[in-house]
Amino acid sequence: MxxxxxxxxxxxxxxxxxxxxxxxxxxxxxxxxxxxxxxxxxxxxxxxxxxxxxxxxxxxxxxxxxxxxxxxxxxxxxxxxxxxxxxxxxVEKEEKEEDPDEAERQERIARMPILEQCYNLMDFEAVAKRVMKKTAWAYYSSGADDEITLRENHSAFHKIWFRPRVLVNVESIDLSTTMLGTKVSIPLYVTATALGKLGNPEGEVVLTRAARKHSVVQMIPTLASCSFDEIVDERQGDQVQWLQLYVNKNRDITKRIIEHAEARGCKGLFITVDAPQLGRREKDMRSKFSDVGSNVQNTGGDNVDRSQGAARAISSFIDPSLSWEDIPWFLSVTKMPILLKGVQRVEDVIRAISAGVHGVVLSNHGGRQLDFARSGIEVLAEVMPELRRLGLDNKIEIYIDGGIRRATDIIKALCLGAKGVGIGRPFLYAMSAYGLPGVDRAMQLLKDEMEMNMRLIGCSSVDQLGPEFVDTRGLSMHTTGVPSDTLGLDVYDPLVGPAASLRSKL
Ligand SMILES: Cc1cc2nc3c(=O)[nH]c(=O)nc-3n(C[C@H](O)[C@H](O)[C@H](O)COP(=O)(O)O)c2cc1C
Missing domain, CATH: 3.10.120.10 (Cytochrome b5-like heme/steroid binding domain)
Incomplete structure (x- = not known):
């Protein structure tokens, strides 16, 4: 037939x-x-x-x-x-085994707090942890190795304190600025996070809609669950999107992706440079993204070890030989501004400037790659004085991401010289728990927090923020204690060994 x-x-x-x-x-x-x-x-x-x-x-x-x-x-x-x-x-319907985990999850969903009970970004994480599917939660929340960097990303902000000024007219506050030439309502963007449909059946287009509503930029991930075109089709009016690029070993494919993104109106190309190999994220691995993973080694014949979780299973195409020598090629194939995402030391920022790229994101991939990589905010505090000393501080735009959960975190980054910040997990959690209204509320909460805190620090617009408003002495000591962040600690899902995960099944 x-x-x-x-x-x-x-x-x-x-x-x-x-x-x-x-x-x-x-x-x-x-x-x-x-x-x-x-x-x-x-x-x-x-x-x-x-x-x-x-x-x-x-x-x-x-x-x-x-x-x-x-x-x-x-x-x-x-x-x-x-x-x-x-x-x-x-087609015969597969008899699904009764899954006690799933039944309990459905009960938790039925008892979910209403959206208006979420007052900050950590609240979304607390809800998401309880209502998301185990594998999805494990993929989103996991970090590399001992998750020290994952936690440091947020903690690092607690080592920076404000030096507010008083008696300034702060009646009206303007949060708007430009990022890569785009006017935005608040200096943040939705950073690229893969596999949006694990958290919400509609996937990344939910983030597109929220970004549009709040006039913020969305960075589209190479490994989105929705197709690139679906995410671009969702864009409206003068809404701006950037593309995050994992560089394929096959440069023809890479070139096609870049050209297509440019033709479809993307306004920035962010090449991820911190992931020549994906980190070992043990929560993700332990959650057994696919149950075939557990017997791969025994049966042989499968050259992808799926016991490594969702991340490794989808990323085998990434080129580990990518190097500085490739940068001129990228600059030659597109007119989009090119930014390197995942830069972690001042020497590489200076090298990026001489390579002719338009910006960098100081980032450690949300603590998912090298454990003991320093936080973006700490690297920023190291980078900017050096760039100012060399007269290079206006040569490129510097962004940071990782651990940003409060508007005070955004303000601290701007004071230290960032043009804007990327936020990843909080929007995923808001989307997973509450869909579009959740992401909408998360963005609005950040705006409200930022307006209030700008007032309290004594600045009526973001261009007034500068290093004189922060005390960063605490950053020089990794061991400096700070009052514990109870919201953060409450939602942190501690790593567990095999015995504990077994107990939770019983
Ligand atoms: C679930 C998840 C998936 C991610 N996927 C990608 C990706 O495909 N490409 C990439 O460059 N970064 C990826 N990242 C890293 C983010 O772009 C960003 O660096 C990080 O999430 C920022 O930290 P935050 O989650 O604490 O805000 C991912 C992060 C998460 C949490």
Whole structure:
């Protein structure tokens, strides 16, 4: 029978027929009501063949959707392998095992606090931790190794204190500024975070809508769950988006991505430079993103170790040989401003300036890469005086991200010379727990906090902020104690060993 997609209008495939192709020699899967022959694709699958084989002859949609943009099959699987529509009534529904975790989660969802009970960004995290699926929470919340950097990112802000001025007219406060030439209502952007659909079935477009409402920029991740075009299509009016780029070993693919982003109106290209290999995020690994992971080593034949969690499974294409020598090539293929995301020392900022890029993000990837990488805010405090000394401080735009949870954190970064800050997890948590209204409220809370704190520090607009408003002496000592941050501590999900995770299952 010829299943060419052209002649399947009338004849739909049946579940019974597909179920016959349930092995390595002939492997068909259903995604979104359509069947695909992925037999030859098995060895090429970046996530390894094993996970596909788990769904051989079956409907893979539920596992597939959060981690693959919808145009993936269109782009990567030859048309001859698109078998056509399936009569889903004929597909046997998998009897799902009763999952006690899921039943409890549903109970917690039913008892969720109303949105108006969230008064700060940590509150969203506290709710998300209780209502998100375990694997999604593990992917979003995890950091590398002992998660020292993850926690340091936020704690570092507690080592900086204000030196407010008084008796200044602060009746009206202007939070607006420009970032890469774009006028924004508050100096923050939604930074790139992969796999939005793990937290919300609509994925990253929810963040696009909130960013539009609040006139902030959204950075689109390479590894978004929605396709790049879906996220761009969601944009309205003069809304601005940037692209975060993981550089593919195949530079033709990289070039196509960049050109497409530019053609579709992206206004900045952020090349991630802190991830030649993805960090080991043990919470993510322990949550067993896919249950096939646990026996990969025993069965062999799968060159992607899925026991490493979601992160590793989706990132095998990233080029670890990327180096400074590649920068001129990037500058030659696009007119978009280029920024390096993940710079962590003053020497590299100076090198970035001489390489001719337009900016850097001082970032450690939200503590997900090198543990014991310093916080972005600490690196900023080191970088700016040196740039000023060399007369380079106006050469590029400097952004930071990592651990920003309060408007005072934003103000501290601006005082120290950042043009703006990126915020990652808090918006993911707000989206996962409450959808668009959650992200909307999170952004509004930051605006309200910022307006109040600008008033209290004695500045009516962000251009007035400068190093004279902060005391950074505490940053020089990593061991300096600060009063404990009870909100932060309350929501921090401590790492657990195998015994503890076993206990929680009992
Ligand atoms: C779930 C998650 C996924 C992320 N995915 C990416 C990514 O695909 N590319 C990237 O450059 N950075 C990624 N990051 C890092 C963020 O862009 C950013 O550096 C970090 O989240 C900032 O810290 P914060 O979460 O404390 O705000 C991710 C972070 C998280 C939490």
């Amino acid at each position: 010829n299943h060419d997609s052209n002649d399947t209008q009338a004849v739909k495939l049946t579940g019974e027929e597909i179920a016959k192709h349930n092995n390595r020699e002939s492997c068909w899967v259903i995604v979104d009501g359509r069947a695909y022959d992925v037999t030859e694709f098995l060895p090429e699958h970046p996530g390894g063949p094993k996970i596909i084989l788990k769904y051989a002859g079956k409907d893979a949609t539920e596992e597939y959707a959060p981690i693959h943009p919808p145009d993936t099959l269109e782009k990567y699987l030859d048309k001859s392998k698109h078998l056509g529509e399936v009569d889903m009534k004929t």
